Amino acid sequence: MKTIDVLQLLRERPGVILGRPSARVLRAFLLGFEFARKDDDPEIWDFSRDFNLWVRERFDLSSTQDWDKVIEFFSATEAEELALFWKLIDEFVTSINIKSDQ
Secondary structure (H helix, E strand, O other), X not given: OXXXXXXXXXXXXXXXXXXXXXXXXXXXXXXXXXXXXXXXXXXXXHHHHHHHHXXXXXXXXXXXXXXXXXXXXXXXXXXXXXXXXXXXXXXXXXHHOOOOOO
C-alpha cells in the first residue's frame, strides 16, 4: 500500500481514522505510516517530501515549514485545514500523475 492509497481511505472516513480533523494530526498519521513501511518500501518517504516541496512552491514560499504548518497558516479552522489539504492533494496528484496500487 502506498501513501496515496492511505489518503484515499482517510478521505472516506477522516474522523474515524484521525479523530481530530487537523493538518497536524494528519501529517503525524502519515509520517507514522511511512515510518512503519520504510523497510518494505525505501521510496515511501518520496511522497511526503515531494508534496512538502510542491506546497511551498504552490504558495511561493521560501520558508522551510512543512505542509501542515503552511495549511494551518492559510486556514481559519481545522475543518478548513482538511478542505485545503484535499484540494492541494488533488492538485498535486494531478500535477505529477500519481497512480494508486488499486
